[in-house]
Amino acid sequence: MPVLRDYLANVRRFSPDARRYLWVSALQGMGQGVFQLLFNFYILSLGHQEGFLGFLISLPSFTALIFVLYAGYISDRIGRRATFLLGGVVSGLAQLLMLLSPTPAMLVLASILRGIGASLFGATTAPFLMENSTPAERTHLFSFNAGISTMSSFVGNIASGALPAFFAWLFRVNAQSTKAYGWSLAITTLLTLATLLPMLGLRRDKPLTQRQIISPFAALKEQRGSMTRLLLPSLIISMGAGLLIPFLNIFFRNRYGLSDSAIGTLYAVSSLGMGVAILLAPILAERWGKAMTVVATQGLSIPFLILMGFVPNLPLAILSFFMRMALMNLSGPVYQTMVMEEADESSRTTAASLYNMIWSMGRAISPSLSGPIQQAYGFDPVFGLTIFSYVISIYMVYRWFVWKRPQPSRLEAESRLS
Template identity: 45%
Template sequence: MKSQQRPPHNPEGVVRTYIKRVRAFSPNARIYLISIIIYGAGFGIHRILFNFFLRSLGYDETFMGLLSTVNSMTVLISALPMGYLADRLGRKSTLVLAVLLTGASIIFMVGFPSTGILIVTNILMGIGSSLGAVVSGPFMMENSGEEERTYLFSMQSGLQMAANSAGDWLGGYLPSWFGKIFNVSPVSSTAYAWAIGMAGALVISTVIPRLALRGDKEIHESRAAFAPIAFGRKHPGLLAKLLLPMFVTSIGAGLIMPFMNIFFSNVHQQPDPVIGALMAWGSLAMGVGLILAPAFADRYGKIRVVVFSQAISIPFLIILGFSPMFWMSAGAYFVRLTLMNMSTPVYQTFVMEQVEADSRAMVASLNSMVNSFGRAFSPVLSGWMQVNYGFGPPFTGTIITYIIAIGMYYAFFLRGKKRAV
């Protein structure tokens, strides 16, 4: 268990330290980051276009929320079994299987977009996402040293966001390109399907670098299937404190995050290319924040970064949801994304540091479960509220839950502490 102390200021300078930490990345870590770039680009295309694809087929926001719930519910239910499977298969095999399931699901759902197939493929996609979520943290812990660990976690998240940005930007134009190729409208289901199919192919191609990963450092077959139960019995208070704020945050995130493209389309009447560019720049801004986060964590401590970055993001969330002017809402979207999400890899590192090696995959499963729990239920509620009352109630709910979660981080890890963690 790591002592909860604030790291001392590094006199070498932020830039020099950052370069030194990145150079310390292991070969496995570097290969993994390459795979994250490819995966992020493909997933960015899918993310920006999938709701538009559903709308082109006649589905409404309620069904969009249902699919988001199905996906998140699958991640929730499968998290513990996938954590057990990840320990049995090993990190490399799990990482490969995760992108195969996700990519194949994306291609299949646009090839056969009936109601039943969309639900089934979102279940399979949820399983793939669950596998990726539970193995990522333990893999990076096992392929990094203490000094560069926070930098690796942040670089992974930052590069994925930057790749999402490229995918969002490309996704804004792909339907128009495919519309010209097939002589159909750029907002037709055919144009969207081919664009999203390209996203699925990109995700599957992530297998190539992941097959080049070296074997796991540890033998995982001997690990206990119920490691989180053992850890919970040993540290019940700590486990609850680590997971509860993320659970509350997930409830608020599920109310608005799956619908940001629909928000800018319905509320601000922006076309697909503008929304694609907006989300692309938003992902890029978030990626920059994620990459810079470890330097702040080194200087101020991990939990201080978590609490203050999320707290400062709240006013921008209010502007995003309630400003009548598009340019103000868009600007707030960029700042809010950067501030709220830059703490994610920092906190993920903190959680992994509190857990013994043989419990990491399974505790990562619990982490994935609580992150998925709120997202599994709130999108359906949000979809219903949007249809009946607009985006005001979902944004209000998100603001309230985020404030509660920030208060929990402060109360659990900062209040009464002379030094941040």
């Protein structure tokens, strides 16, 4: 098949450093697959309420919101490789603190460190992938990186369903006890530390000079029109997603009484499906264009979100959960490539930082609001607000990037001329 042959040819173009970083993404994906399911249960097992849980979920994003521009500056000053290593060490330290001293103060400190670590990776990954690819395989690399991370979460999700039961048997405690959840989360710490190995194999890149580094605020001023059009839809959709997505495991437990093992399997199958869907993104982007791919896939996810939230039927809710996750996440690497192609070399890290800052803003504000809403009114208003935010964001992308048919980005134009 010509499409498959072209796809594989682009994958074979990946540089050695890009391939090494894919190992980092795979290990992080496995760790995240365990963490995203068990962290909520771990905090609740300590005796805390949903309000404090929402605060802890929001805190890394609040921290990233404040720190992400500094993270971009650090990445330019010390280089991509050193920034990745620093982010891995900080993230590992955060997880150790959370497990070894789970007092409220230490949980807050660990959440702050998690935000710093995430900022360092968030500000560096997209510029690193941009610098280690050509326009021909760039969308494939961004999609492959997201896809392999998501598919690796499949392994983590499967493990997360079985780990508490295993440690409960090993220590003769209840499977929903703090000890069972804590030892299960220790696996994520080991995986985080393991990412340091492929990072050490990356070439020592040359940091940008002071003259080459553009001020984040100067970059935003110079490109305020294009950056606003690119970032505002992301802000709105991230605020809607932050209300709901971090709490979907609690939604399935409370509404349908699913066990931890069943929820782990649900997340695992979802991760596998998302990974496969994301790998299809370059094919759709080549046929429809990047902007139309984003509009179509995000728009198709809305009916499934409605079914999951407002039709109380477990099989239908599970199917809708799978479809929504696959369709929404398919557009992520395509949109991130659009952002990177709009920025020149001196402001690329700033663009990545601003993109991550926008997502952090939504994830920082929304979970802290969602917890009290759930306690007072349940999940119905949460689903309604999320759907509304998706509709507004999709309309903006369509209005600005599809309906008006703007000129191709600078790098797309250069690629067509070459």
